[in-house]
Amino acid sequence: MSLPWEFHPVDGGRTRLDLLREDDLDALHAIQSDPEVCRYLLYEPRTRDEVERRIAEDSTAVRLEKNDDYVQPAIRDLDGTLLGTMYFHLTSVDDLTAEIGWLLGTPHQGRGHAREAAELVLEQAFDEVGLHRVYAELDPRNAASVALCLRLGMRHEAHFVEHMRFKGEWADTGVYAILDHEWRARRA
Template sequence: MSYLPDYPIVTPRLRLRPFTRGDVDAVHEYRCREDVALYLFDPPLSREECALAIHQRVLQTEFHQEGDKIVLAVEEVERARLVGEMSLVWRSADARQGEIGWIFHPMHQGRGYATEAARALLALGFEGAGLHRIFARCDARNTSSWRLMERLGMRREAHFREHALFKGEWDEEFIYALLHREWRTE
């Protein structure tokens, strides 16, 4: 399967679009923060590290083979201001599985942007790419993330306790998922 979405993806308040090199400063504003990096695999990023990440993301816009990623900038339509990012990773070709993820600037949290953007990306995965199951995972302490998963209609499928060392501590992780047929009933 090859899948190239038609960009931008526009919702009532947001535009999901491929990253550009001009996004480095806006991404650095939130990716340099300790509170944002707390539950991410990466530590807070320097501007140079953000520039390298953006350079990779510019090319992550379509699926050609298992493991490919679609990583999109999320910006407010009204102000054309970048507020976060969404990702969809093609995890299994045979089982038609994907993984969704998000990172939002704390200044823009609590407005429903992540829910709106995630619904658009779920539609892209299920209806555009033809995925059967999309899952998400988060640190069990990341209440806002797992609550978002529940708002999206995802079900908690697993709670892994002390399954890996994460930033020097034992990690607890939740796995949530949604099937295509469940998405259609939303």
């Protein structure tokens, strides 16, 4: 295990992960104020002020050390255009477990950027942080997110039925996960 771990920018073939910056405000606001993007997210479309506050917080969250530490890097193309964000949240140091999450602006979906960004985070999670398990929780109606979990080799582990009030209705939650040895077997 190598905690504490500090986030550093990383490039894939078509996608870069680095920290959010103040000058991402317009682009991130366009993404996070879009009702379609927020449909299955826990929050409602965000105001510009709210996005500004979040960028201020997220741009300084760089270190995973204790439970609930997180990093929320920007997903960019190799020209630097902001496409979305990843979420990498250390949920248990004892169990070496983290949660992963993703979002892309609508124009940037369907081009494989979320998959590449998620693979970069999984590489950091397993190869650098030394985690044992990474999981995602989602609304099973979110077909694009379910498909992404499956493309990453995540196992469908649980389906909780109407266990939460979500935007005025009862909603289900699906849990998908991958273990360090499963990730390595896929990479080999």
